[in-house]
Amino acid sequence: MKQFLLVSFALALCAGCDTPGSAPRDSAAGAGSEASARTFRGEYPIKATATVGMVADIVRNVGGEHVRVTQLMGSGVDPHLYRVTRDDVQTMLGGDMIFYSGLMLEGKMSDTLVKLANNKCVVAVTERIDEAQLLEPEDLAGHYDPHVWMDVSAWANCVDAVAAALTDFDPSHADSYRTNADVYRQRLMQLDEYGRRSLGSIPAQRRVLITSHDAFNYFGRAYGLEVLGVQGLSTESEAGLQRVNELVALIAAQGIRAVFVESSVPRKNIEALVEGARAKGYDVRIGGELFSDAMGEAGTYEGTYVGMLDHNITVVTRALGGDAPDRGMQGKLSHARGAGE
């Protein structure tokens, strides 16, 4: 049943792209004018709205000079809990295209997105990812884990989805979108390679990543780490004392040296873990703050997708005893944040 609902939700959203909002009504309604109905008729740059930073980053890079992107959720904002404001709705209604991550990440925005899809082009960037690449956790039967950006090579498929949507909407700049997508994809492949090399250097017995909530399952799958969260897949569920106790026992038993806080989730659960371990005479430290569901501050390197993942890869590698440069893949990471506390 849930699966059916998800499928129909996705179809409803795709349908919106057949009649872009800025196309004149008569051409959209006219028989046999399908091609022109799909074509962008407004003024450049195309006004795109994106939900989370990771999605906005793709649209900015692929759209280049032809697209201006408004990002709804900034640094430190939790997309699981985010509710659209009246201003957000105005922004989306006033723009040409809307891009969101999908797989129920923006769970509280679903109704709004479905409604907007009636007269706007609304695109779920994860729609082209092969189901075989998606994780379907047992406790969420029928739902996929939405945190796909943590596996860089799987997330790279979203670049193609954005390029295809922009090309459909604005065929006159198809070449530009293709070229930009190729350049961006190339950078993601370098990042993925850096992730494999760095995280691969962590000694076998220390390859355990403990964080605030289950945002890192794709990260663990891609780079070979066992991943455990204090909270579940969505930050909506409360962490139980029992879960904290289980993790404390595991930290003590396996000699885990570091656990990690997340920038968009309160620190209290991870602090409870550190305290709990300490009470049992075991010293585990906070290995750093990771970017899970939001990028860093706008205008910084960590405020880009590549910078966000570079930060996570570098901080985790170094805290768990692997080998990675202090300032990351290309020497751009802010040292203070990378160091941890």
Ligand code: ZN
């Ligand atoms: Zn999350």
